[in-house]
Amino acid sequence: MKNISLCLLILSLLIISCTSDTIDTADSNADNGTDSKVNSKESEKSARLVENLTPENPANVYDLAGKLHNDLLETYLAGNYQYSTIAQISEQVEAIAAANSDVAxxxxxxxxxxxxxxxxxxxxxxxxxLDEAIANSSMTTAAKSCLSGFMNAALLWENEAYGVIYQSIISYESSVMTNSNFSDEDKRIILTTSSIVRYSLYYDTKPPYDEDWESNVGNRVGGVSGAIDNSYTAISRSLITGIMINNLAAD
Known part of the structure; x- marks a missing residue:
């Protein structure tokens, strides 16, 4: 209970720090008729996803990045490849991606x-x-702080039940999506990263590959570093880094 309480406390502070202070409540109320119906449907779907322990978040427009991360990872692990270098792993990941229609x-x-x-x-x-990638990115100062906070908080979610992790991440994503001070580029980088984190942590709990894969800090940092370029680089860099680190840990 102490861990969950700490997790939720940090989440609350993180969401507050990533929420725009300039949202006009009058405008919000004016759009309430349409938005409330959409938000209600999304909330109901999210609740069903939590109950069924699946990683999707339909509200995140970059959700496909996380899904592809897991799809490509599953194909790679199923192949039982014995590659030992970054170049070899990268080549195989690229081959798998080329055969995946969703990547297109x-x-x-x-x-x-x-x-x-x-x-x-x-x-x-x-x-x-991680610090270097975020600092050198094109994101606004507020977005950099928001993403750094998320990545630090994610370290505390690794030992939580996935239902707690999932709810924490989608709540964070909601705060990012509604922040009117963040640019489209800010949101793209943050939401691509959070999608990959959400899916990769889910994979830790998913049989039969749980003994062959464990998400790690390097895996998530690869996602951030790649997301600054584009969604596909986020996916591939996260995978290659994570696979290499898992290989080194197994040796």
Whole structure:
């Protein structure tokens, strides 16, 4: 109970810090008729997802990033590959992505090779690379702080029941989506990252691959680093980094 209470306390503080102070309540009330119906339907669907322990959040327009992360990961692990280098893992992830029809929905260039040096630096020192990636991004100062807070809070969610984790993340995502001070680019980076975190943490609880995969800090930092470029890079960099770290831990 103490862990859950701390988790919820940090979540509350995080949401407050990521919520716009300039939302006009009069405008909000004026749109209440339509918005309340939409929000009600989304809340009902989210409640069903929590009950059934699935990771989707239909309200997040970048939800596909997390889904593809898990789909590609599942295919990779099912192949039982024994690759030991970043380049080898990257090549196989790219091959799997090329065969996945949903990847085409991202409408993004996939031909750029993985940044091996960047991934190695994340593996060597994920915390430092996280700070560096966020600091050097094009996000606004407020969005940088919001994303940093989320990534730090995620460390406390790893040992929670997934229902608690899921509710925490979708509440956070809601606060980001309704923040009128965040730019579209801010929201794209944050919501792509949160989607990958939400799905990757779910994968830890999903048999039969739970013994072969454990999400890690490097996996999530790879997602942040890649999201600054685009959604596909977020997915691939998160996967490659996470797989490499899991391989090293198994040796």
């Amino acid at each position: 929905h991202l409408n993004l260039e996939r031909n750029l090779p993985a940044n091996v040096e960047e991934i190695q630096e994340i593996i060597n020192n994920p915390e430092a690379k």
